[in-house]
């Protein structure tokens with residue numbers, strides 16, 4: 232019996248645990264779900280909800296597809312670089328779904344569970360683009376299981392309201408560049424912790440970036456979150 236229960240854990244056959252929460256880290260019923268959302272205490276993956284605001288979701292949006300990609304790439308780079316400061320990143324994904332529980336979600340899987348735990352703590356004290364962040368540990372470790380296969384084949388007929396992840400991808404060059412930058416950063420270990428500190432040393436690689444590439448990066452991480460926090464006190468967290 233125990234073997235059977237273990238084999239169906241988090242699957243559709245499991246009548247106790249929510250398969251959507253287990254596979255995707257987010258379910259459309261949220262806290263009112265009739266099945267259990269078992270929050271992990273030890274996992275390499277973090278989830279930060281509702282942070283990417285895709286301009287295309289605004290019906291008055293007049294941006295072209297290349298402009299939208301540029302907008303997304305800037306976001307992806309901004310987040311990847313910041314999250315990589317907190318520990319070696321294995322992967323980072325951004326949802327392009329429109330349903331409340333998935334829209335703009337950022338998932339990041341670290342090499343080490345301990346880095347994921349630290350990242351959650353630090354991010355929960357930060358703001359991005361003027362909004363406070365809500366980060367949590369997330370049960371997803373296999374993103375192939377979490378992603379909508381039909382969407383990858385451009386055949387999902389549920390569109391943005393699909394309950395599996397519809398990921399938005401950065402351009403291939405950017406992905407490679409970020410992987411290389413992380414490698415160089417780990418090698419140099421010349422970076423300080425989270426925060427856009429003016430004393431942070433940059434690797435020679437990032438200094439050699441072309442001005443055009445550098446100017447695209449107008450980071451929306453708050454420069455001075457201490458000052459902001461003292462103006463807008465947040466509720467204390469449990």
Ligand SMILES: [Zn+2]
Pocket residue numbers: 249250251252258259260261264265266267268
């Ligand atoms: Zn659920």
Ligand SMILES: [Zn+2]
Pocket residue numbers: 379380381382387388389390393394395396397
């Ligand atoms: Zn889908």
